[in-house]
Amino acid sequence: MGVAKRMDLLGSETAFAVSAEAATLAATGKKIFPFHLGDINLPTPATIVSAVKEAIKAGKTGYCPSPGIPELREALGKDVGDARGLNYGIDNVSIQPGGKPSIGKYIASMMEKGDVVLYPNPGYPIYESQIEFYGGIAHPYGYVDSPDGLRLDFDAIEEGIRKGANHIFYNNYNNPTGASSPDEEMQRLANLVVENDMFLISDDAYFDTLYEGTPQSIANLPGMYDRTLTMYTFSKKFAMTGWRLGGAIGPEKVIEQITRLNVNMESCTTHFIQHAGVAGLNAPKEETQAIIDELRGRRDILVKILNGIDGVEAHMPEAGFYVFPKVTGLMQRMGFHDVEEFRKATLNETGVSFCCRHHFGRPLEGETDFYIRMAFSGIGKDNLQEGMNLFRNWVDSNIK
Numbered sequence: 001m002g003v004a005k006r007m008d009l010l011g012s013e014t015a016f017a018v019s020a021e022a023a024t025l026a027a028t029g030k031k032i033f034p035f036h037l038g039d040i041n042l043p044t045p046a047t048i049v050s051a052v053k054e055a056i057k058a059g060k061t062g063y064c065p066s067p068g069i070p071e072l073r074e075a076l077g078k079d080v081g082d083a084r085g086l087n088y089g090i091d092n093v094s095i096q097p098g099g100k101p102s103i104g105k106y107i108a109s110m111m112e113k114g115d116v117v118l119y120p121n122p123g124y125p126i127y128e129s130q131i132e133f134y135g136g137i138a139h140p141y142g143y144v145d146s147p148d149g150l151r152l153d154f155d156a157i158e159e160g161i162r163k164g165a166n167h168i169f170y171n172n173y174n175n176p177t178g179a180s181s182p183d184e185e186m187q188r189l190a191n192l193v194v195e196n197d198m199f200l201i202s203d204d205a206y207f208d209t210l211y212e213g214t215p216q217s218i219a220n221l222p223g224m225y226d227r228t229l230t231m232y233t234f235s236k237k238f239a240m241t242g243w244r245l246g247g248a249i250g251p252e253k254v255i256e257q258i259t260r261l262n263v264n265m266e267s268c269t270t271h272f273i274q275h276a277g278v279a280g281l282n283a284p285k286e287e288t289q290a291i292i293d294e295l296r297g298r299r300d301i302l303v304k305i306l307n308g309i310d311g312v313e314a315h316m317p318e319a320g321f322y323v324f325p326k327v328t329g330l331m332q333r334m335g336f337h338d339v340e341e342f343r344k345a346t347l348n349e350t351g352v353s354f355c356c357r358h359h360f361g362r363p364l365e366g367e368t369d370f371y372i373r374m375a376f377s378g379i380g381k382d383n384l385q386e387g388m389n390l391f392r393n394w395v396d397s398n399i400k
């Protein structure tokens with residue numbers, strides 16, 4: 001039996017290959033410092049854990065409505081709306097098993113074959129994979145490194161628009177770069193979307209893990225409410241990556257189509273987990289604040305250590321789990337020409353495991369610098385420091 005031809009178009013999350021490599025090395029007894037993981041090694045808040053037990057005891061174990069239980073749709077619409085200064089009712093919400101499903105379901109239901117779709121690259125690799133799988137033309141836009149941080153490459157966005165792009169993925173508080181848009185950048189993007197009659201998918205995976213200040217959503221800029229689908233996930237804010245709970249929030253006409261795919265694909269998202277989701281949204285703020293405080297501490301230590309290494313330049317991410325340092329200078333000092341070789345040597349020599357730029361979309365023409373992604377969500381402060389000490393010592397003894 002042959003595999004369907006369309007499977008040739010499907011990409012992957014190659015970062016999982018780095019995890020597998022680290023696990024193989026760990027099995028030989030080597031201590032691994034897991035900076036490659038976008039997972040989180042902190043417990044899910046107690047309120048949510050109690051709620052799931054109660055829901056199972058109460059028999060919330062059968063099928064439930066395909067778009068989600070009404071209590072969760074209502075609570076999530078309110079939570080997402082309040083945080084963005086917008087109004088979302090129950091019909092604007094389709095509950096999903098995680099954040100990721102909204103990406104493919106939007107593409108499957110709203111993109112015609114041959115549509116041009118803009119997406120961030122470096123970015124979450126599933127955009128590129130799903131656009132191409134469903135026969136779209138994936139048009140990447142990157143980031144420009146500036147002293148204030150990484151900025152959207154509007155030349156690439158405008159080029160995509162000239163080619164007829166009618167959809168754009170936008171991941172403010174970006175994975176892997178940690179980039180976030182200042183107000184004027186977000187406004188410029190919204191203007192382009194409105195002027196060119198486009199639709200935007202706002203991947204808000206890290207919206208609620210902003211370390212200081214108030215997160216901003218493009219959905220509340222003029223003209224954007226009807227042109228934005230917000231992708232929400234419980235994974236990061238509530239340390240619930242393995243529970244698989246999220247939602248698509250936006251215009252009813254898009255939500256209806258996404259829900260039709262729910263009926264076909266999974267019938268419904270796990271019933272009792274949805275009740276835990278309601279409890280999470282109503283949980284005392286201290287429970288999620290504790291997660292943010294721990295992550296902020298790790299971020300601060302990591303960025304400081306990285307910037308103390310000659311040849312490494314790291315911006316401080318305002319939100320999310322990732323630092324995306326430029327390591328071109330360090331690689332030159334150590335005599336490396338290939339970032340994958342550098343990654344493997346670091347892993348084998350020190351146990352420090354991280355991903356590189358090429359795990360987040362095909363590198364773009366003209367890229368000359370090398371970047372790596374170090375996640376601080378899956379490693380506690382002591383191990384973080386121990387791993388980075390080993391890394392620094394290894395670097396110092398290998399300068400050419």
Ligand SMILES: Cc1ncc(COP(=O)(O)O)c(C=O)c1O
Pocket residue numbers: 038097098099100101124171174175203205233234235241245246
């Ligand atoms: C930018 C981005 N979008 C979506 C997802 C998927 O989220 P989930 O695990 O809830 O499906 C992730 C997970 O790492 C992410 O980083």
